[in-house]
Amino acid sequence: MWTPLQRKKLKQKLQLPERSASKDIELKEQSISPLLNDCLSLFKNIYSVPDNKDVQIRELTINKLEMQAAAVFINTIADTKEVEDRVIQPLLLNRDENKQITDIVTAQTVKTVTIVKDAMAEINNGNTVVFVEGMTKCFVLNTSNFQSRAISNAEDEVILKGPKEAFNEKAVTNISLVRKKIRNENLIVESVEISKRSKNEVFVLYIKDLVNDELLGNIKKRLSSLNADAIQNLSLLEQYIEERQLSLFPSILYTERPDRAASFLEDGHIVLLMDNSPASLILPATFWSFFHTPEEHYLRFPFGNITRALRMAALFIALFTSAIYVSITNYHSEMIPPDLLLAIASTREKVPFPAVVEILIMEVAFELIREAGLRVPNPIGPTIGIVGALILGEAAVSANIISPIVIIVVALGGLCSFSVSDINLNYAVRFIKFIFISAAGIFGIYGMTALFIMGIFYLVSLKSFGVPYLAPLSPKYVSSGDTMFRTLLKNEVFRPGYLKPKDIVKKGGEN
Amino acid sequence: MEKRKICNALILLLIALALTGCWDKKEVEQKAYVIGLGLDKSEDKGPINVTLLIANPEVGSQQTGGAQNEPVQEIITLPANDFISVKNTANVVVARELSYDLMEIIIVSEEFAKEKEFIRWMYDAAKEREIRRDIFLAVSKEKASEFIKKNKPKVETRPHKYFQFMIRQGIQTGLIPKSDLHRFFKVTEQDADLFLAMYISSKKDESTTFGNVDQYLPGELDISGSSNQTQFIGSAVFKEGIMIGKLNGQETRIAQTFDNTSNISNVMVTYPDPFDEDYKIAIRLIKKHPVDVKMSLQNGRLNINMEVPFTVEVLTDPSMANYATDSEKVKILKEHLQSTLEKSALNFIKKTQEELKGNPFSLSLHGRRLFSTIPEYEDFDWMKSYPEADINVKVKMELGEFGKQTKVIDLEKVRD
Structure with a gap:
């Protein structure tokens, strides 16, 4: 965050051509003029009509009342049919002299505002604002309709057994998806405005009679203290509100699955939703929430736990295989x-590089294939497979650049890293793997052990919004014991104690 | 402030890296792996002659590539003061750094093992980091260098595989003892029992006549065919780090069945058939429980009662006596086997008491219970007391199966 002094210095240094906006701000702060013409010219000025093509001003006379009026809306974000059917037509075809305007229009909600700034905010949100000659207030009619794609399948967190739908870029839809799972009046959707210029809005979801008020207050305070011109989506917001921006380990869970968000809500967590983000942020988050997938609860008890065991093994394989290969071949060949x-000695006979370099070449190649495969346009996609498998694998071995065992080691590690589905933790594991390889190259198994212990120290010291990262395993808290393995569903009696929820008992055991 | 602290810590950490680091780093292909080490007494050139059996990793470990025309192993013999500094001396002829990481076996010639000074060189093995305590110690009848040169396995061409399998199988059948370095040091330092090392030879001994199959020393078994002539059978007996005698295959087996620290569990042997003197029956001895040893001390004289539990499976029936169906015959068979086993056990014990003057089956471990303090035990001097002890051996036998098909044909009826 910039201090005012720093900001001033920066401005002086850059000599920014800034123009004072105080006149504009003054215009926007005034109340609505009773003279329709003044009012309209003000809005035309602000919205640069007619340069600005999609801002529409429809002037009309209200039938029977014989009053001059004008409807202002932006036709790309308002439902034009709605504007026509529920606002303009009723006004034009009014047959009753004594009716109030709020009774004439048939829009879903009608409210009145008196300040120019507020009216503008409503227009920017796709609503229609009706100004009437002689009135110091205007009517806001709900006609907003932003374009968005339809609800589609979850693509990043795929599961076999369980709901398939995912969040999309429209917050209203996302809230609806969550409400579909929690039909409870205590589910609260609050909104907080987090940016000044783009007026981005964040929806804070929580269950009123579960959530810890201190936690909620803390998060709301952090959201409202943000001071940025625009924060477009949750991926950006995540970086604004997390505590350790430089840490390799994520502290906020980013998920595209509404079922996941709902189950976290029911445990007393807080969920953030936003327009333009096909996902939700869940906070606080522990290491386990990144390690788990919802599938393990949807699968039956034994299979869910087998999956967990596999993933735990995969996590360690991904972290350690390459490093162990390096340290064993360099320091502990007797092991x-x-x-x-x-066999290793024989395959390395004609390889010109030390084992560390060999491993690093292959690891970097693997990361490149992954990165390129992600960015490559679909029609060229198959090339990646050919280049990756044939050229890097086969040819590197026949050219004596890499020994075949290294390919197995790196491929195994790479494959296992995919079983960590959370994108943040996935990146962390892939990056930490390289640190382990260098530690192994310098110190052997001793170095790996030292690094691992330091890593554990760090993990234990981490906190996400006041919640220890490895809770409830360490430190121990009352919880349903869903860490490395899960218990039977009927035994998951408690909400996580580290959240200090208002109601810790989830269910009263067996009936 | 915070940032500066972190920076300082990082710089310190980097400096610390330079303090230690990768100086003992060695790529696997830069080493020459010694699989076997031969030690001989030298006549004139130096104190000892060291023979190194070095594996060639390029042969036989890859499906494609590698150098298939190269020999599978390299053997060099050179005079030396010890077998540690030899690692450098050998570089006069060997291109790579020598490593004892993969060593399987240390072979000592009988001549050298009988030297008083022998143990001085053996203790170098306890000093060298690369030599593990699970390396086996073997005594060769001929010179170790000769043994290694003559030993040419036909099927297991790669030397480490040959020694691995040969030793593992030999220990399982009980014909050679499990004689790793750790046991050698342990038994020598206890100074109460005898150590058995496997006894090997690659030279055929033509002078012997046919006896009972297991009662051979290496080289004595007449094996023909195209196979490698190296034989692993019997054991060399060490007392206080000096070789004092040898045991044949059968004696080695008995010593091991008496020894609760060895894990020999089932062996096949032959004994005279009680129903027909001309034949021998094959039996499988299974030792399911440890030997029960009871000791008492009467007027300074040891009294030892050993009870060896065996389950016996009779595998052949050459006299066609069909004992499986006849409880009378079973009884005879059982008594016969029991007395035969007890007889051979007692003979063996007599040999250890009179000839070797020590026991090779860790009896002192049981004896420690008789004393309340360590000085008392040390004063007793187990090694000296053992030859005078009264020892009784009882075989507690249970009969198990009588082969897959219990009944054999009635020969007289068939040939009528």
Whole structure:
């Protein structure tokens, strides 16, 4: 965050051509003029009509009341049919002299505002504002309709058994998806404006009689203290509100699955939703929430736990195989069976690089394939497979650049890293793997152990919004014990104690 | 402030990296792996002659590539003061750094093992980091260098595989003892029991006549065919780090069945058939429980009662006596086997008491219970007391199966 002094210095240094906006601000702060013409010219000025093509001003005379009026809306974000059917037509075809305007229009909600700034905010949100000659207020009619795609399948967090729908870019839809799962009047959707210029809005979802008020207050305070011109979506917001921006480990869970968001809400977590983000942010988050997928609860008890065990093994394989290969071949060759050692020695006979370099070449190549595969346009996609498998695998071995065992080691590690589905943790694991490889290259197994212990120290010291990162495993809290493995559903009796929810008991055991 | 602290810590950490680091780093292919080490007494050139058996990793470990025309192993013999500094001396002829990481076996010639000074060189193995305590110690009848040169396995061409399998199988059948370095040091330092090392030879001994199959020393078994002539059978007996005698295959087996620290569990042997003197029956001895040893001390004289539990499976029936169906015959068979086993056990014990003057089956471990303090035990001097002890051996036998098909044909009826 910039201090005012720093900001001033920066301005002086850059000599920014800034123009004072105080006149504009003054215009926007005034109340609505009773003279329709003044009022309209003000709005035309602000919205640069007629340069600005999609801002529409429809002037009309209200039938029977014989009053001059004008409807202002932006036709790209308002439902024009709605504007026509519910606002303009009723006004034009009014047959009763004594009716109030609020009774004439048939829009879903009608409210009145008196300040120019507020009226503008409504127009910017796709609503229609009706100004009437002689009135110091205007009517806001709900006609907003932003374009968005339809609800589609979850693409990043795929599961086999369970709901398939995912959040899309429209917050209203997303809230609806959550409400579909929690039909409870205590589910609160609050909105907080977080940016000054683009007026981005964040929806804070929580369950009123579960959430810890201190936590909620803390999060709301952090949201409203943001001071940025625009924060377009949750991926950006996540970086604004997280505590350790430089940490390799994420502290806020980013998920595109409404079922996941709902189950976290029911545990007393807080969910953030936003327009333009096909996802939700869940906070606080612990290490386990990144490690889990909802599938493990949807699968039956034994299969869910087998999946967890597999993922735990995969996590360690992804972190350690390459590093172990490096340290064993360089420092502890007595640790492997003679057959394997001789096989490694024989395959390395004609390779010109030390084992560390060999591993690093392959790891970097693997990361490149992954990155390129992500960015490549669909029609060229198959090339990546050919280049990756044939050229990097086969040819590197026949050209004596890489020994075949290294390919197995790196491929195994790479494959296992995919089983960590959370994108943040996935990146963390992939990056930490390289640190382990260098530690192994310098110190062998000793270095790896030291690094691992330091890593554990760090994990234990981490906190996400006041919640220890490895809770409820360490430190121990009352919880339903959903960490490395899960218990039977009937035994998941408690909400996580580290959230200090208002109601800790989830269910009263067996009936 | 915070940032500066972190920076300082990082710089310190980087400096610390330079303090230690990768100086013992060595790529696997830069080493020459010694699989076997031969030690001989040298006549004139130096104190000892060291023979190194070095594996060539390029042969036989890859499906494609590699150098298939190269020999599978390299053998060099050179005079030396010890077998540690040899690692450098050998570089005069060997291109890579020598490593004892993969060593399987240390072979000592019988001549050298009988030297008083032998143990001085053996303790170098306890000093060298690369030599593990699970390396086996073997004594060769001929010179170790000769043994290694003559030993040419036909099927397991890669030397480490040959020694691995040969030793593992030999230990399982009980014909050679499990003689790793750790046991050698342990038994020598206890100074109460005898250590058995596997006894090997690659030279055929033509002078012997046919005896009972297991009662051989290496080289004595007449094996023909195209196979490698190296034989692993029997054991060399060490007392206080000096070789004092040898045991044949059968004696080695008995010593191991008596020893609760060895895990020999089932062996096949032959004994005279009680129903026909001309034949021998094959039996499988299964030791399911440890030997029960009871000791008492009467007027300074040891009294030892050993009870060896065996389950016996009779595998052949050459006299066609069909004992499986006849409880009378089973009884005879059982008594016969029991007395035969007890007899051979007692003979063996007699040999250890009179000839070797020590026991090779860790009896002192049971004896420690008789004393309340360590000095008392040390004063007793187990090694000296053992030859005078009264030892009784009882075989507690249970009969198990009588082969897959219990009944054999009635020969007289068939040949009528």
